Amino acid sequence: MEKKSFVLKGNIVYSGENKELCSIEGGYVVCENGICRGAFEKLPKQYETLPLTDYGDKIILPGMTDLHVHAPQYTFRALGMDLELLDWLNVHTFPEEAKYVDISYAKRAYGSFVSDLKHSLTTRACIFATLHREATVALMDLLEESGIVSYVGKVNMDRNGGENLCEADASAAAEDTKKWIEETAGKYERTNPILTPRFIPSCTDELMRELAKLQKTTGLRVQSHLSENPSEVAWVKELVPAAKNYADAYAVFDMFGDKDHPAVMAHCIYSEDEMDLLKEHGVYVAHCPESNLNLSSGIAPVRKFLEEGIAVGLGSDVAGGSSLSMAKALTLAVQVSKMYWRLIDEKSKPLTFAEAFYLATAGGGSYFGKVGTFLDGYEFDAVVAEDHIAKDVREYTPIQRTERMMYDESTMTICAKYAAGCACEL
């Protein structure tokens, strides 16, 4: 897809320099060769010749980034929510993921995932596939075509996945992963491989060492899970006794990334004592509030991460989360932060709507570079949305209309989408 130059007109809502919510009624956003040139009340003279699409009274938002989502789990999202993490993995997740050895099943299932992702608020995503190389490539092909920009990981796991979901051994796993990287190298414009050790309980020490070697030679980034559930945390302590905590269990294997190759770690609910390591390695926290409720995991100390300057974005974590909706992730991030304040630590102020909006857009977006708002110099990601709330009763500002669409998604229709300067076909 060609990175074009164009102007969109409508009611524009985005996060400003200080993460505050900004809006312009009937304003203009300019995209020049894929790069945003800003949002304006009046269109600057030099852009007047660019093609303009007038979205009338609709709302134009920055695209959102889903920092953590499992594509193969989309088939059973919103099911089996009466179990905790480790049981849920064994009963629902692993048996489903094992099916992706069948490439025709994988293509059907991933087709439905990518089609729904395309129609969501998401323009960027960090995605787990399964351990199956062929199915992972099929997923990447579909994503590339969709226009969404993504990191995609062929999952690595050589223990505790059950007999149908386990790589033969560490070196076979590394070999297969290397093959996958080579096979997809240079193939895509917007779809990037990322090393994906599932989580410590799924990866032997040998596998972690192999992946660290691969990381060195390829320079790829890493995504995984961290400190999600008390029983998982306890298990990791047993599995990697040399590590001083769960985060360190990645760091000791040199798989925790660095500022130039930041890792994304999902959850980090029990990471208060790991904040130094998160900070030192420039780790991104993918905060997944719905999943953390559904799997009875807990509430992540997001306010503390922000105060420490740790990077935070939001994740749907399908199928711990029930849908791909970043609106749900955004509003639940606010809601659970209120419970964190009320029930855990009254010094941790709840997130405001503006802060959660920032996390869903520019916060997570920054994992992809300058992404997630309409300031000058950002890559151009936008979603055009129409709301369906009787406006004959009361007037609402664009920011209020945005808050309402996020809290009550049934009132929102997504009409158009642009990722990295390209229009996505909906």
Added chain:
Amino acid sequence: MEKKSFVLKGNIVYSGENKELCSIEGGYVVCENGICRGAFEKLPKQYETLPLTDYGDKIILPGMTDLHVHAPQYTFRALGMDLELLDWLNVHTFPEEAKYVDISYAKRAYGSFVSDLKHSLTTRACIFATLHREATVALMDLLEESGIVSYVGKVNMDRNGGENLCEADASAAAEDTKKWIEETAGKYERTNPILTPRFIPSCTDELMRELAKLQKTTGLRVQSHLSENPSEVAWVKELVPAAKNYADAYAVFDMFGDKDHPAVMAHCIYSEDEMDLLKEHGVYVAHCPESNLNLSSGIAPVRKFLEEGIAVGLGSDVAGGSSLSMAKALTLAVQVSKMYWRLIDEKSKPLTFAEAFYLATAGGGSYFGKVGTFLDGYEFDAVVAEDHIAKDVREYTPIQRTERMMYDESTMTICAKYAAGCACEL
């Protein structure tokens, strides 16, 4: 509307005798003169002559009961979610409710509320209006026409509502309320008045005494709020020093109902020490999990209520809650119960999906009599829903399809609705 006899065919999901989820694929539910005669795999011979509607592969659920919702707040739902209860009331709620003195505004706003309620899962509701008599009657007229069965309260408040939202004094308030009751007596088939002191901070002792007298002469039920937020609880302690707790502040004025005239009290988050009173008076708890998150209130000890045999139903509590969706109330009830277990008391087992489904249907429904399931003898309330999840990838049972529609409402379309044996026009 005439209470008819008919049969519906489809995939039937409902709570059984022991509150477990039951389902029949391609089954039949029978309505005879407005009363359910049961759900059947094979249609019993004696009903073969009744008119049958075949809903094919759709799901047929019992109608749901919204035990606590503020109709006038529908206009600003999903807005202003960065405030706690008492500030939120002063900034958003009271100024909006004051507008309902204007009957034409009230009719427009209530029109939109009732229209959306009609298209929801709700077949029964306990509704707060405002203190305005004329607007409350307008709301009741609209509800009656919609087919939904409801209790509706003209709100009473003679202090702390601000200058435009306050009844002149206790006796004027009682007089106006009496007039409202007389004016609507015998007017409706499915719309019932209920006494509605807003909450203790809004009602002087004199007003409570006047309403208690009115309760005695009319035999009406009572709805109000109880123990929602720590600062509210502290305030009530100051306002009614004679009461041993918030619940007792209603009981000392004889406004806490009895088993034949049960009161509905919304929230009850801080009611652990009030459980004896709740039980003794047969009070219904309207558990409103989304509102309790949005207003940073806390998490109600629902498991404890259930263990004590206290009646519990679910409420949307618009506009503390952002939408009329009982699916949201149901799934959030499960989600917050997991946080209650994780963060407050690990002896309080999380609610299962089946338990929350029961609360949303038969639990709250029992406030209206035998309502909320498809067992023999229950009033016939049903909702027919279609799900939109790619079924070409995997097969799902009717119970799984129901869980998925509740967790991810965007996959659900409501196609038909029956309340108390009558079809509602959608």
